[in-house]
Amino acid sequence: MIRLDDLSLFVRTAALGSFSNAAREADLLPGQVSAAIQRLERELDVRLFARSTRSLRLTAEGEQYLPYAREVLAMLSEGRERLRGEEDTLQGVLQIAAPSDLGRNVLLPWLSEFREAHPKLSLRLFLSDQLTDVFRDPVDIAIRYGAAENASYVALPLAEDNRRVLVASPDYLQRNGRPRTLDDLARHQCLLYALSGRVYDRWGFPVNGERRQVAVSGSLSCDDADVARRWAIDGYGIAYKSWIDVCGDVRAGRLELLLPEQPGEPVPLNLVCPHRKQFLPAIRRLHDVLKERITAYAGGLPLPVTTTDLS
CATH class of the missing domain: 3.40.190.10 (Periplasmic binding protein-like II)
Known part of the structure; x- marks a missing residue:
């Protein structure tokens, strides 16, 4: 029988690229992570990773199995959140990635207030201008500028007309x-x-x-x-x-x-998450709060939008 802990370690090892990194994140020994992967490989009767002294990479079978493992873990997480109570009692850990300037100078106080309003919820904030991969990186949602280009995730709009x-x-x-x-x-x-x-x-x-x-x-x-x-x-x-x-x-x-008469380049702001995570109560509530705050804060964009403008 497949152990859920082994499945989770497989997903994190694939994302982090080594047993050592996955072990460090899970507060385990590298040998324990290696043993978990071996148990999973025996259950599936396939080799998930190609190992050498210098590298660790997914096999073709591992690449094929990875999205299914992610889906199982996401569904279990969603079910756990739904069993934890009503939406007004948000619990668990919500991991958020955001751009550096926006995160420090605009979002930070709103996120702090959100956490204060939901004391059973823990927030982990990652600020960087590097593009976050919501499937591979250890985050639940990413707040991003720019149009959504990947149909495999959901982009919930925060400021569609931003420029x-x-x-x-x-x-x-x-x-x-x-x-x-x-x-x-x-x-x-x-x-x-x-x-x-x-x-x-x-x-x-x-x-x-x-x-x-x-x-x-x-x-x-x-x-x-x-x-x-x-x-x-x-x-x-x-x-x-x-x-x-x-x-x-x-x-x-x-x-x-x-040049106030010259429209600038459109940069809509979205809250991005893997498609199943959009239904988690904490994410839906945070999206509502941030959209309301950003609309009030940045409303009245002072540049004209003309019929010849690009969207």
């Missing part, structure tokens, strides 16, 4: 002048952002029904969106950021909108 905006500090504009057209950006210090080693130095804008890319440059770049916003506030250049990230700074006068 990027050009911003700079009053001090920077006083010293360097204000750009009047997109072409003027080439003559300004632009704050660049890097992800997975790629520097995004071509900013996209919807113009006349097409996506126009504008080449920009600057002496500062980073791989953390929060740093780019702070540099902009400190007067080091122009940033191209999500309106949700900077609307508080604009309203407080720390940043000013540039």
